[in-house]
Amino acid sequence: MINKIKLFFRTLKENPQYRKSFLRKTAIIFSSAITLVLLLVFLLFISVRVGLFGKLPTHRELASVENYLSSEVLAEDGRLLGKYFILDRSHANLDQISENVYHCLIATEDARFYNHSGIDYRSLGRVFFKSLLLQHRSAGGGSTISQQLAKNLFARSNNGLLSMPVNKIREMILARRLEKIYSKNEILVLYLNTVPFGENVFGISAASLRFFNKNPRDLKKEEAAVLIGMLKATSAFNPRLYPERALHRRNTVIGQLLRYDYIESNQADSLRALPITLDYNPITHNQGPAPYFRENVRHEVAQILNRYNEQNLTDYNLYTDGLRIYTTLNYDLQLLAEAAIKSQLTRQQKVMDAFYRNQSPQRAASLLNSLMRNTDRYKSLHKKKAEKAEIEAAFSSPVAMELFSWEGPTPAKMSPLDSIFRMQQFLHSALVSIDPGNGHVKAWVGGNDFRYFQHEHVLAKRQAGSTFKPFVYATALQQGIDPCEYIKNEQTVYENYDNWSPTNNRDDYEGYYSMTGALAQSINTISAHYISMTGVLPVITTARDCGIRSEMPRVPSLALGTANVSLMELTASYAVFLNEGIPVEPIWLMRIEDKNGKVLFDNKKQQPYETVISPDVALMTRHMLQTVVDGGTAGSLRYNSGLQGALAGKTGTTQNNADTWFVGFSPNLITGVWTGVENPAFAAIYKAPLGSGGSAVPIWGDYHRRMQHHPDVRRYARGSFTALPDSLAVKLGCAMYLEELPVNWWESIFGPSDTDQRERRRERDEEERPRSRLRRWLEDIF
16 A cells, blocks of 8 residues: 555656646546535525524514513612512613723624624634534634624524534624624624623623622723623633632733733733632522512512503513612611621520520420421322331431521531421521601511521511500500509409409519509510500500501400511501601502603502601600610610610510510611511420510611611611600609509509599490490490
8 A cells, every 4th residue: 555655656746747637636626625515505504594494583673682681679779689580681781881891892702893794704714614614613713793692682593413504604694684783882782781691690781790799880991801701601710610710711801902902011911910809799589688578579569560561451571571670778778787687696596506405306296297297398208108107217317408507508417307496496587677757668688598488577477575565555645544653563363354364574573663664674564454444445446556457356465465466567657656646658669660761650659647646645655665775675775785866666575485576766767676486386395595685686786786887877877856845754754663652652642543443444344345236236226
């Protein structure tokens, strides 16, 4: 074989005629091959052009290009709280994107962008030989920005071995059409609004918010270089996951800026020396500011859109139409609230853990078994008709899992049954702040972490405990009961109420309390006395007028907070004490606009602005609530949290510390805090170790302290209460507590004897006693 090859080359060299004939044949073959290839490419081009590989978008469709846009939830100042989306994409206009982004994009992706009409023929040759002939998938480099835009707008199709050439030709045709319809700047904007950045994020606006927590107009050169560098491989060059790769890629982009004279050499050196500094802001359905609030808004907006679409024959979609949803939430207060809860519950959970560490799960075996039966794991096994032994084994065998902790997700290996026991031990919390002047909700924390706990505690109903007592005291004042009438602190059996006999929390039954002292120290026996004097129904009426919408039991234990109420309604109801008898309705959703600014919903809800209790009663109740903070059950706000200024509020704790509350207010803001275990039945077995003074009150104090030090929101923590008129100050001008009453104190000063009180209770009982149908009929006639 070697000899034949040598002979061929010798003949080719020594015989000119043979050489000429060989070269002619070679040229014919090569020309024929080139012609054939060009013919095949032409036929393929025509096939794609006429739609044999799928219909191409028309000029009309290209001129009205639309992509799914995320709907945005905005705080009162326009800052982004979160989004609803299928694909996280936000639209940015030309002037809303920094020129640094444009420079990085053009220098890196398409240096001759302004010199071609959609196709860069110089780069096309490289793509032809490397990608088409040599089948190098990584050849790249030939697609212009216009071609990449076509790829972003219209997904590639699978055509087997012809996929690469068919898709390239398709994108070339669409790129040419796009260039005829749109200007170069419009193509840049379209591209930057549609390009993927990984993590289900699309568009420069969403990407700049995700990785740098800023608008695209504010991106620096080095930040723009990071984002544009990601386009080569969004996962491989993700700066959060692979910072070293991202740094190298960013510096490559900076090198391109230097190459095409967008920056000077010394500036390039300075930029390369900078580290990548992220301000990662994962605004997703479950993360970011106010996730519980956004989930509630999501449901409300969906209902509003359904009604709007039915009435106007439209088809607005919350997840695809780029709606702008304006709320009342204050962005800064929201972050302060979330920070306060995290800080305090991190500490408080350690107390809970230390307590439960010494508790046996066997005490809660029945409850845990019931909870186990409600899990998806159990239902799946039960559906498969698994035997009891198999189910027990599945729940007792350790498995790898991820558990919530305030320090971050914690890997663990434990049995599913042990994980159920562990989940019951977490202390949960919620917080809501309301502007008493207009009812606008300013902060809303519905739980610990939406990724792990979806139950919404701002709207959930739990027993109110002693936070309900102000309505009892306000009712007593409304009925003219003297606030300086001293009531003996003693356990009493109320025969007319089925021998009900309330007790105090600390079994303390000494001395005599004025109304102010009893509320400040939250004395149950005194609250029971007042509701026995006023009657249950008037208290319910007062609470209802103030804003409690939940059903309230018609029993005297209502005075101790046995009604199940939500944190939202309880917090809003305290506005009546700030507003001199005028209640407010909480508002959090203001307006919904489509992407073009058309208003789809405008909340024109008016506040009632009518007094439901007398201004004097409201002022006196507020003054008594001030004593709760100044020297009562919330006194730690002064001596532990170090808070100064005008403050008032009321603590509350339910049986076994299942719930702890504090609803407090400054002159310009009302804030309610709830903490508790998820399941009150669990607290009935293992009494929780923290009461309101050790849980809800410190959270409120932490939040308020942060507020006082924040220049943009400290106005909510400042101000003065309306001064108590002298006439009312005199009515309340008595000591809060006496160990013994002076001789003849009762008869000589206050008059009403035990007989008078019994008669008043009898009359009230008569009013509230259910009447027979015959008696009601006769009373209606006569």
